[in-house]
Amino acid sequence: MNKMKEDFKLENLPKHNVYQVPEHYFDRLPMHVMERTAGAENKVPTWQRSLWAPLRIAVAPLVLLLVFVGAFYFTLQQQKQDDYFAMHPMAEHEIMDYLNYNEDLETADLAELSYLSKNEFTADFLNISPTAAEEELEYYHIRHLEE
Amino acid sequence: MEDKEILEKFSNPESQNLAFNQLVRKYQQNIYWHIRKMVIDHDDSDDLTQEVFVKVWKNLGNFRQDAQLYTWIYRIATNECLTFLSNKKKRFFLPIHDVAAELAEKIDSSPDISGDEIQLKLQKALLRLPDKQRLVFNMKYYDEMKYEEMSEILGTSVGALKTSYHLAVKKIEEFIKRD
Structure with missing residues (x-):
């Protein structure tokens, strides 16, 4: 071996391919290539194919930019709202006043409702007293029975 | 099939796929072995060979017939190999002899090299x-x-x-x- 090494000349070495491929590799390779080329192209939706390629390339970062700007704006708005509440701490008495104010409103509403129930709304509309209305009804009821 | 015939058929949408399939069958072995001797590993060679033919597919329509088809495909394959090896060196931040050592290790250990x-x-x-x-x-x-x-x-x-x-x-x- 050492002697062979000392006298080594590339031209005397028989050419030999030391690399092997898996069985039937070259039978399958065209199919794999076709799947990635002609086959893949058929799967592209028509509307995408009709888009001009540079336009598609230009639109992609634009869409991405819009998404980022949208997300940034939304975060900023959210932050502002949080800051508003954070910067305006409400004292307990203010909360109580607010609740009282609303309570007053509800009380007023209830008062208004009870006022309506006490006064005969229909009687107001007819502009006669409840007794007169009753008598009138009684009269018509009797006449109707007589007929 | 001659290169000229492949190119003619490729320019016709009806026979495009058939022509391209013929092209792949004609050049796959030359291109694969050209790549394999450079990157050593079979899986890398397979990926790069496919990538070469994908590029051929995309650019064959613009191929100028004043150049020979097989030299053009070889050039694409050569560029793919050099880019792959360059990226490999950059990725691992290794000097040239370390990538060579890694590939030499594959020669010793890979079952499909003998x-x-x-x-x-x-x-x-x-x-x-x-x-x-x-x-x-x-x-x-x-x-x-x-x-x-x-x-x-x-x-x-x-x-x-x-x-x-x-x-x-x-x-x-x-x-x-x-x-």
Whole structure:
């Protein structure tokens, strides 16, 4: 071996391919290539194919930019709202006043409702007293029975 | 099928797929072995070979017929190999001899690489060469290409290619004698 090494000349070495491929590799390779080329192209939706390629390339970062700007704006708005509440701490008495104010409103509403129930709304509309209305009804009821 | 016929059929949408399939069948072995001798690993070679044909598919419509089809495909394959090896070096932040050592390790350990000691030593000696010189050596020694064809593929003068090949042979012989 050492002697062979000392006298080594590339031209005397028989050419030999030391690399092997898996069985039937070259039978399958065209199919794999076709799947990635002609086959893949058929799967592209028509509307995408009709888009001009540079336009598609230009639109992609634009869409991405819009998404980022949208997300940034939304975060900023959210932050502002949080800051508003954070910067305006409400004292307990203010909360109580607010609740009282609303309570007053509800009380007023209830008062208004009870006022309506006490006064005969229909009687107001007819502009006669409840007794007169009753008598009138009684009269018509009797006449109707007589007929 | 002749290249001219492949190109004619490819320009017709009805026979495009058939023509391209013929092209892949015609050149797949040359391209695969060209890549395999550079990147050593079968899976990497498979990926790169497919990638080469994908690029051929995308650009064949614009191919200028004043150049030869197979030199054009070889050029794409060569660029893919050089880019792959360059990225490999960048990715691992390793100097050139470390990538060579990694590839040499594959020669020793991979089950799909076999040969007698001197043949394996030759492959390891080749890994000591710069990538472009290794390309020149492979194309001349294994693919038995003419310098003019190599010049067209690599964009280097015939004189420079001859010098590069003879220097590569000397380096390999010295490496095997010394090691």
